Amino acid sequence: MTPESDDCVLVQSHTCKPSENLVKLCSGMIEAGKAYVSANKLFVNGIRDLSQQCKEDGMISECLEKCGESLQEIVNYHMILFDQAQRSVKQQLHNFVKEDVRKFKETKKHFDKVREDLEIAQVKNAQAPRNKAHEVEEATSALSVTRKCFRHLALDYVLQINVLQAKKKFEILDAMLSFMNAQYTLFQKGYHLLDEIDPYMKKLAAELDQLVIDSAMEKREMEHKHATIQQRVRIDFAYDDSKVEFNVDAPNGVVMEGYLFKRASNAFKTWNRRWFSIQNSQLVYQKKLKDSLTVVVEDLRLCSVKPCEDIERRFCFDVVSPTKSCMLQAESEKLRQSWIQAVQASIASAYRESPDNYYIERLDRTASPSTSSIDSASEPRERSARPDSVPQRVQGLPGNELCCDCGQADPRWASINLGILLCIECSGIHRSLGVHCSKVRSLTLDSWEPELLKLMCELGNGVINHIYEGTCEEQGLKKPGPNSPRQEKEAWIKAKYVEKKFLKKMATGEALANGDRKPESHWSAKKCQRHNSAITAPKGQRKCRQEAVLASNTTLSSAAAALERKFRRDSLFCPDELDSLFSYFDTGSGPRSLSSDSGLGGSTDGSTDVLLFGPVVDSVTEEECEVSEDSSGEAELEPEASDPEDGRELHPGSLLYKACRARNLPAMAEALALGADVNSANEEDEGKSPLIQAVTGGSLIACEFLLQNGADVNQRDSRGRGPLHHATYLGHTGQVCLFLKRGATQTGGDDEGQDPLSIAVQAANADIVTLLRLARMNEEMRESEGPFGQPGQYPSSSPTEHCRSLAPSFPLSHLSHTLSLTHSPPPHYTAL
Known part of the structure; x- marks a missing residue:
């Protein structure tokens, strides 16, 4: 073969290498395309997630949904393109290279080997010596055979090259045409897709321009507000950005x-x-x-x-x-x-x-006491099983059939520290005054301790209105009615109980000196001793105020006697431990009237001292203190017990002090209304407080009234004795129960080192000793039992439950069947 032929064959054989390289590059492109499609899918999914998060903003949500759908279609078109490249370019050219080019390479190897043999035969033929005819003949024969074989193989090789070149041209053109058609389809469909959303994109562009303008304006407004707030902060150093306003009528509730x-x-x-x-x-x-x-x-x-x-x-x-x-x-x-x-x-x-009917429908619900007595018992009570309900008993007092402040009929709420009944609207206003001014409780939803019930029966709307509305007629003021606006009622209640504008003030010294008022016409106090019977109405005509007070006393006495026959105490001790102990003290003592409110202790003769004040004192004489026909004795004013004081000497504090001793709750209420300090100490009487005086007077209800109005149950006199010490000395078991219930401490001793327990032991008062020891044991068990410190959470095996089980075995045999259970105080106790 000529050099030109060799060169042509060599060039043709090298044309197969680019085809192989193209197949490799196509494979790489397809792999990269698949990765691109996967990344596009993730991107589209992210757009959809963002669209779900922005559903509240319709503009952003619509834009993201449309863009996501369009991009998803474009991703699908790309997947079709790469699939077409896979089939047309990669697969088709790969088959061409794998089959046709491989055969061509095998033929080329065989051709190259025969060509080498021909060259060797030519060399041997040229080297054969002339004188050796045998070698020349062999060399010539081998060259002839090799040349013939080379020519046949060369002819086949050239044919193979021509066939390969023709097929390569077809395969490459067909593959590229298919791939370009796929590209055309991709861009054509993409164009149509984008052309469909082009109007929306133009609309969105216009809205975006407007948003940019609005955002710039809003930014300027915010910067202006920011500068204004900074200036306000610099001016007002007391500004507090943590203040939050509330809205009772908020639309969302x-x-x-x-x-x-x-x-x-x-x-x-x-x-x-x-x-x-x-x-x-x-x-x-x-x-x-x-x-x-x-x-x-x-x-x-x-x-x-x-x-x-x-x-x-x-x-x-x-x-x-x-x-x-x-x-x-x-x-x-x-x-x-x-x-x-x-x-x-x-x-x-x-x-x-x-409406108030809402509460009437819930009469049978078991509820705990209100905020004024959180520690009171919350045992379920079957109100329907009792002959008279709490509302009927309290509403039976004069004036209690109407609301104390507006006159609304059938009031079902009470202020227990004032002793009045209220309608639901007025009770809400009283709650807003705070518990230091008025403690509100429901007659139907809350449980009522007997001492509170008797306290309500001692006072009532008539008595309290007589005190807090004493000058309304003189001032010509009109009381709000049931249909008056709430603002008018609220203003009246605040003026009445907070500002106390309608009270009759004390007579000053100058007024008394000038004779403007009699010394005992309004602020005088006398002690009157009476037996356990109701005071009858005096003969002849009396002033309206006198009749109201005396009628109230008569009604209270008879109502209380009937009340006590139907109602028995059931909680005067720790609410979760000894809530039934007090009922054992009342068992066997018989019915007790309000006039003999000794608190299971007091005078042995059943007599009581009543403090009379105001115009009542002017008209009360020995002849007017009559008793009923059934009375065993005659009630009369004892001259030696009379203790009149004129207006120069008797001030609200003194009035409260004397009223506590005489067990007169209306006088105590008026003294507190006029500003008497419930925890004041009388330095002239060993620093005793009004609560200690109430203990001395033997009235459990007076003690309860003072405690409801903020009296300190642990306040001690100059001898280091608190109310619990005095109650123990006097043997007033009911008062001991009440003070223990209200958190009185029994650990501290007086100046002589005597604590209540040691006093009770010396007096051989088994009832009080048992009470004090049980209360102390209860406190110790509360400290030791840890998580069982809440009411109603004691396991059956706890010491508290053992204590509860021992309560019914309390020694009732030591209790007297008389009206008052009194033990003599120790001999050395002479200061009371």
């Missing part, structure tokens, strides 16, 4: 919400930050948004709120419900006040929105 710290009820008393809200007359909280709401107070109508200053943490307030209390902490003082006002406003709103 949420009056107020925000973060508060809540003290847990576990043993460690930990504080946790929770999201609180006032909604639907309930106080609820949750830890996270997805968590369910936890109800703290189910009905705000039966709770109260007050700030707490006696704990270490700041800005705390207590929400007290009938069953529990919840201690909360705000972040600032303003926030605390906002929360307190929000709760009070919600309570008032709930009263306005709920």
